Amino acid sequence: MEGKKVYLTSAEIASLWTAYMNDSMSKCILGHMLKHIEDEDIKPAIRYAYDISSQHLKQLVEIFNEENYAIPNGFTSQDVNEEAPWLYTDIFCLDYVNFMARVGMITYSGAISMSSRGDIRHYFTTALTETSGLYNMTTDIALSKGVFNRHPYIQVPKESSYINSKKYLSGLNPFSSKRPLNAVEISHLFMNIVTNVIGVQLCLSFGQTSSSKEIQQYMQRGKEISNKHIKVFADTLLDDDIPTPRLPDMGVSNSTTPTFSDKLLMFQMSLLSAAGTGNYATGAAASQRSDLALNYERLSLEIGQFAKKGADIMIKHNWLEQPPGIEDRDMLVSNKERQE
The missing domain is CATH 1.20.1260.10 (Ferritin, core subunit, four-helix bundle)
Structure with a gap:
């Protein structure tokens, strides 16, 4: 059987x-x-x-x-x-x-x-x-090759301890000093800088090789957002004298010849936006200092708006392929009624 x-x-x-x-x-x-x-x-x-x-x-x-x-x-x-x-x-x-x-x-x-x-x-x-x-x-x-961005070194803990004050979670009060970053927070800040550097370079290459003014402007906006986020994360690390990533020769050529279709460019950016949103959500959940969580949340909103604009462009040009889904039951009933 x-x-x-x-x-x-x-x-x-x-x-x-x-x-x-x-x-x-x-x-x-x-x-x-x-x-x-x-x-x-x-x-x-x-x-x-x-x-x-x-x-x-x-x-x-x-x-x-x-x-x-x-x-x-x-x-x-x-x-x-x-x-x-x-x-x-x-x-x-x-x-x-x-x-x-x-x-x-x-x-x-x-x-x-x-x-x-x-x-x-x-x-x-x-x-x-x-x-x-x-x-x-x-x-x-x-x-x-000496081009891998190692995360910053910090002192290995010699003993375990517990948080003994709610002040450990604070960070929004401008009149009180913030506690030093912990290892978990440092790791997410550092990795999000590295990820945004990739975003900057992709936006540069996509903007200069696309023949569409609309795509060029979109990529320019993406570059500005990534650079802004890099600065926010880097400044947070530098406030605690933690080194930021040392960037190797990761640039793009000066070619302006269209290399990839605009449909592909936009899909890659949507994937990058989705990855960034996921990284920020993880960083916010893992960070115990309130100012860090707030930064991740407000920067995630900016990525969301950027992604929405990208989706609008893709729909406008019929580039956004629809994921599989269920049938619209109401539409099926309406069509049947029309046929009868």
Whole structure:
């Protein structure tokens, strides 16, 4: 007797759709990087990242076909100008892949926790293992080249202690001194600076290569927001004499040749905005000083408004692919009534 078919759940459908969209975008960007990269130490990591995305897309298409699941449009070679000159320095390519691997690890671990079917859990578990390997590979290369942003060193605790005053949680009163940052707060501030640096460079490259005035202005706004957030986080660290990240040569070329489609540019920015919002929410929840939590909340609002503007632009130009969802039952009834 054949086993009863186990259908995909809404969470599995969502996770598979998201994975396809992200990998199809990544393959386009990585393919451009791979074509122009020169550093023989970095090139294998970019190749590995490209191969991972390519293999994932093949596996996802197989799953979609087995489930009669409409394959998303995503992104293809048509979203990349193969003749465009190099756009990113080799070090930026390394840092970008390292950043995207961090995003991937968070995404895949979430997908595993929401999936119930064994084959889907296996797919995402394997993807998480591969992405973790990519993160370790890019981190090791960056360390060997002296371009990895290590978090600040602080003194190792010699004994444990408890918080003995509510003042530990304060930080909004301008007439009282703030307590020094703790290790958890430092780690989130530092990482959010590094993430926003990636945002600045992507906005620069996207703005200067897009032929759309609307996209150029949007990317300029994104650069301004990222620079503002970097300053807020860096000033908070510097107030406690904690060093901020030392940025390596992570720049972009002066090319103005359209390299990626505007649809891809906007999708990448929406992904970056979503990652930033998640990072800020985690930072706010982990920070015990009230001024830090408030900063994260108000800066998250700014990202939200930026993301909303981006979504409006994508809808206007028919670039925003709709995630799978349920049928509008009211609409079905209305259509039936019209037919009768």
